[in-house]
Amino acid sequence: MLDLKGLKCPLPVLKTRKALTRLSNGDRLTVLTTDPMAEIDIPHFCSENGHTLVEAERLDGGHRFVLTKGN
Known part of the structure; x- marks a missing residue:
């Protein structure tokens, strides 16, 4: 699990890419x-x-995404 709560754009995408x-x-x-x-x-x-x-789910105060790595 990657907890990126509190980070603002573009950091969530950049850290997701790195993970x-x-x-x-x-x-x-x-x-x-x-x-x-x-x-x-x-x-x-x-x-x-x-x-x-x-999966993409709205939570109280945020979101939860489930990704599968492709190529």
Whole structure:
């Protein structure tokens, strides 16, 4: 799990990208954020970089994303 609560754009996407480099293709990563822009940025990042957004959930004060690493 990657807890990025309190970080503002563009840090959630940058730190998610870095965390994914340490994973193998097909591995899952759960990302927690409080930045409102993450609701747009994380799905866009996934689609642009070949990763799969498995789940996106709004939480009180933030979001939870589950990603599967692609190529």
